[in-house]
Amino acid sequence: MDIDFQNVTFCDVSSLTALLWARRQAAGAGAALRVVRVRPHTALLFRHTRGDRLLDVSGT
Numbered sequence: 606m607d608i609d610f611q612n613v614t615f616c617d618v619s620s621l622t623a624l625l626w627a628r629r630q631a632a633g634a635g636a637a638l639r640v641v642r643v644r645p646h647t648a649l650l651f652r653h654t655r656g657d658r659l660l661d662v663s664g665t
Contacts, residue, residue: 606631606636606637606638606639607638607639607640607641608624608627608638608639608640608641609641609642610640610641610642610643610644610647611642611644613643613644613647616647616650617650618650618654621650621651621654621656624638624640624656624660625656625659625660628659628660637661638660638661639660639661639662639663640660640661640662640663641663642663642664643662643663643664644664645664648662648664
């Protein structure tokens with residue numbers, strides 16, 4: 606399952622927590638979750654919180 610972040614203008618730790626919960630739910634159902642088309646300013650949150658180590662994140 607891909608979550609498209611192209612139009613995301615704000616993402617905080619609460620958003621990251623929701624994505625991690627969704628990843629866990631997807632994994633439990635035998636699916637993978639990817640966050641795609643992440644803009645550079647949003648990618649900083651993933652890097653600084655090390656969320657990019659837990660989530661499959663790809664940029665634009």
